Structure formats: C-alpha cells, structure tokens
Amino acid sequence: MKFTELNLDDSVLEALDAMNFSECTPIQEKTIPVLLKGCDVIGVAQTGTGKTAAYLLPVINKLCTGNYPKDAVNCLIMSPTRELAQQIDQQMEGFAYFMPVSSVAVYGGNDGVRFEQEKRGLTLGADVIIATPGRLISHIQMGYVDLSKVSFFILDEADRMLDMGFYDDIMQIVKLLPKNRQTLMFSATMPVKIQQLAKNILNNPVEVKIAVSKPAEKIIQTAYICYEPQKMGIIRSLFKNNIESRILIFASSKLKVKDLTNSLKRMHLNVGEMHSDLDQSQRDEIMNEFKAGRVNILVATDIVARGIDIDDIRLVINYDVPHDSEDYVHRIGRTARANNDGCAITLVNEEEQFKFKQIEDFLGKEIYKIPVPSELGESPAYEPKKNSFKGKRPNHRQPSKQKQGNKGNRSNRQHERYSSQRSAQQSSIRK
Structure with missing residues (x-):
C-alpha cells in the first residue's frame, strides 16, 4: 500500500515524498488507519520494521489538523535508551518538516545547558516530548512538569523498558496523564509482564502483530x-x-x-x-x-x-x-x-x-x-x-x-x- 492511499494530510505526504518514502511497511499499513480512528493500539513488531513511522505519522497528522493547546505537552513518547530517543527525535524532525509541530528529546547524560533546554520544552509546551523514563522523572520531581493535557501516550520498546526496571517509573508517569488519552504500546515480544502492563494502561486496544521476532533470512x-x-x-x-x-x-x-x-x-x-x-x-x-x-x-x-x-x-x-x-x-x-x-x-x-x-x-x-x-x-x-x-x-x-x-x-x-x-x-x- 502507498502512503497516498491513507487518510494523511497533504503536508505529511509532502514530507514523506521529500524523504523518498512511498510504500508502507506492513506495520505501517496495519497501524496508521487504526490510530487515525483514535483507537488504543498494542503493536508487536521487532526493530527495523518501520514502527516508529507507524505511530509518528498519525500523531503528527492529528496534531497539525486538530485543535490542540499550544502551551502544553500534547504527546509523550517513552523510550528505553537515549540512543532510541535521539533516533525518534530525528525522524520526528523529518516527518514534521512542513508542519508547525514542535518536539523536544529528554534524556540523561547531558550538561546543564541541555537540561535547561529540556525544562523550557516541558514548561512552555512542546507538541511532542520524547523521553527516557529516568530523565523525565528527574524533571517531574522538580515540580514544573504538567502532563494533564497529554492526548497521546506512546511506549516504544516496552519490553526493553521493563527489562531495564522502569515499570515503577512508567506507572508513576501514567498517574499524571489524563484518562481520556490515546495510548500506543509497541513491543517486540508479548510476555506476561507486557500483557499485564497493557491491561493496566490501555483501553480496549487493537492488537497489531507483525510476524514472530526472527532475524532476516538473508x-x-x-x-x-x-x-x-x-x-x-x-x-x-x-x-x-x-x-x-x-x-x-x-x-x-x-x-x-x-x-x-x-x-x-x-x-x-x-x-x-x-x-x-x-x-x-x-x-x-x-x-x-x-x-x-x-x-x-x-x-x-x-x-x-x-x-x-x-x-x-x-x-x-x-x-x-x-x-x-x-x-x-x-x-x-x-x-x-x-x-x-x-x-x-x-x-x-x-x-x-x-x-x-x-x-x-x-x-x-x-x-x-x-x-x-x-x-x-x-x-x-x-x-x-x-x-x-x-x-x-x-x-x-x-x-x-x-x-x-x-x-x-x-x-x-x-x-x-x-x-x-x-x-x-x-x-x-x-x-
């Protein structure tokens, strides 16, 4: 399926064309229409399948066509590592190139200048915050983070986050989110702990599963x-x-x-x-x-x-x-x-x-x-x-x-x- 066959805004399609993206991957073809309808989604797909675009494109599409507050965090994406957070942020910049959608990456290992930049994004309101759990908790403990207007909550590589011991941090963050949000969770596997997490934070989710996690045959x-x-x-x-x-x-x-x-x-x-x-x-x-x-x-x-x-x-x-x-x-x-x-x-x-x-x-x-x-x-x-x-x-x-x-x-x-x-x-x- 081509991206032009999906119900995406012209500005999103223009960005995809500039990046030479024309054909959807299977995870994108199955996920994007469901997310555009407003459903919660649990996606089971390994890395390299295009899952980042599968959730970024419909969220960007909604942010640029909907009536969302300008001075609040509208989308929160959780990442297990700073490297993945950086990668998501880079793709975000590309996909949102022709749209007035802002994003800030929040992750550890930076100097004080970077911390202040993250603080400004969290306090003044960035459309999309991409954060590692530990770093976001550090900002939350400072008392200036308001997540009460988040419309989209996304957990990327949820299995990895739980393996790294972030369950309590995630649940602490969830308590600060509004209940009437759209929640998306992506994981390479579906062990019992992931199923339990999904049950706790998702509302009647649609499951999108792309094959069993196996290496490429080649x-x-x-x-x-x-x-x-x-x-x-x-x-x-x-x-x-x-x-x-x-x-x-x-x-x-x-x-x-x-x-x-x-x-x-x-x-x-x-x-x-x-x-x-x-x-x-x-x-x-x-x-x-x-x-x-x-x-x-x-x-x-x-x-x-x-x-x-x-x-x-x-x-x-x-x-x-x-x-x-x-x-x-x-x-x-x-x-x-x-x-x-x-x-x-x-x-x-x-x-x-x-x-x-x-x-x-x-x-x-x-x-x-x-x-x-x-x-x-x-x-x-x-x-x-x-x-x-x-x-x-x-x-x-x-x-x-x-x-x-x-x-x-x-x-x-x-x-x-x-x-x-x-x-x-x-x-x-x-x-």
Whole structure:
C-alpha cells in the first residue's frame, strides 16, 4: 500500500515524498488507519520494521489538523535508551518538516545547558516530548512538569523498558496523564509482564502483530565453539586482512568493551567504543564517526543493540552470547538492512553453550559452527546439555587432552558449506 492511499494530510505526504518514502511497511499499513480512528493500539513488531513511522505519522497528522493547546505537552513518547530517543527525535524532525509541530528529546547524560533546554520544552509546551523514563522523572520531581493535557501516550520498546526496571517509573508517569488519552504500546515480544502492563494502561486496544521476532533470512549466521581465551585469537584471525566495511561487535560488559577496543587498537585497526561510562557528547561523536565511515569497527554493549539506524553494517560479531533470544535478534538485526547482505558471528565458550542452544531452539534451526583456527589449539565439543553447569562456574583452562569437538572427519558437503560460510564472512569484512 502507498502512503497516498491513507487518510494523511497533504503536508505529511509532502514530507514523506521529500524523504523518498512511498510504500508502507506492513506495520505501517496495519497501524496508521487504526490510530487515525483514535483507537488504543498494542503493536508487536521487532526493530527495523518501520514502527516508529507507524505511530509518528498519525500523531503528527492529528496534531497539525486538530485543535490542540499550544502551551502544553500534547504527546509523550517513552523510550528505553537515549540512543532510541535521539533516533525518534530525528525522524520526528523529518516527518514534521512542513508542519508547525514542535518536539523536544529528554534524556540523561547531558550538561546543564541541555537540561535547561529540556525544562523550557516541558514548561512552555512542546507538541511532542520524547523521553527516557529516568530523565523525565528527574524533571517531574522538580515540580514544573504538567502532563494533564497529554492526548497521546506512546511506549516504544516496552519490553526493553521493563527489562531495564522502569515499570515503577512508567506507572508513576501514567498517574499524571489524563484518562481520556490515546495510548500506543509497541513491543517486540508479548510476555506476561507486557500483557499485564497493557491491561493496566490501555483501553480496549487493537492488537497489531507483525510476524514472530526472527532475524532476516538473508543474514548468514555462524558460530565458533571455543574456550574463552581463544576468543581474541579468533577476532585476530578474522581481522588479519584489510577492513573496509562497517563492523559492529557486541560484548557483555563495558569492561570487556574497553579491553577488546584496546586490543584492536594495538592491531592498528580503526575502532571506537560505546558504553555507559561515556558522556552523551562522547557517544554522539563516536556514533557520528561510525556513521560517516571514519571508524570501521564499533565495539559496544547492548546499549546500541536497539535504536542504531545504519543501513550498511556488513558484519555483527557477538563476542559473548547474548542474554536471551530477543537480544540476539536485536543485535544481529543491525546487519542486512535496506536489502543489503550481512553476516553474524557468535563466539560461544563452554559456559555459554546452553544459552546458545536456547537461541537455536528459538530460531528453529541449527546455526553452523565454523572450526576454530588450528593455530589456536583444540576447541571444546558442542555439548550444550552437558555444559549447562547447573549454576557451577566452569573452568575455562584448555585441557591438554581435550577431544577436538570441531575437527575430525567431515563429508564433502560439510567442507563445501564451511568454505561458503567462511568466504561470505571474509567478503563482509573486506567490503
């Protein structure tokens, strides 16, 4: 369906045309007409499906055609992270380019000047406030925030917000909103806690569901079954040739991000790091450098797993196995965007095998295991049930007589598959 077939104002269509948007994504096609009718909506869709435009376009359309107060907050959008808040704000600016609709992003990690700008937007009245829960609560506690005239309340990536412990903050904010608002909630999954939240804050919502959260089929997914000390050696073997494409590496902690970044810098690679120890200006600078191609490799915690909007990342590496299947989907979903190809590599140590098997079960397929380079020594067998450890911490030292789990006799078909996967990975790194 084309946007021109929807009941959108000419000024909204003009902005879409200027941005070269003509065809709706499935989530937009199903959501926009429902929102224009004034219904509450719960949307189930993963990142990269166009859900931001699915709620921004009808809200902007209503704000520019309806009779809403000029000196009040008319729409409140909640975001789990400052990166996603920034991305929503950027899309807001584009979609509202030809309309007198104002927006202010409210998120932490800024200096006092930025805080004052946020305060002015909240007190003088911005049409749209895009905020992280913690930062908005900080402003509310100062006593000058009035949310009594909010007509649209939107929770983006609600599952992520609950995972981050924002439930109480959200409910505190909800108490300040009028009951006769239109509420929209978007989530990649629908666990019990999300269903309960929806029951508490939505009024007879229409559910819009777009497929099961799974990675794009064109992402080539592979893994190395290895010992923890072998991980850096695998990274070195992958990056021994020239690197021209953008590569995103996820690690489980900011300490690992820092150590990995330093190791890659010693290899004279063009690398940047992204984690919570950086202030907002530093994070903005690194992200701009990565988007512009002046940094080839970005090492990050899950802080950028959702919200990053770069279309030509060719390779995603999970230095550690993600916490759960949804995090895995969101991480590797940073590649193979906008009809590009992409690869995802996960490094799996003994302790992580059980978690990785759960991811495979969620995907409904076995992810191909590439042999660890022979110069790194023997690698463990892939035995996820045996290596569930039942709460015990494994010993990552490499035994002298460990059976090589990824070696042995392979059929010609396995050799061909390995060659194909390895070739695709090296191609993604070099491009």
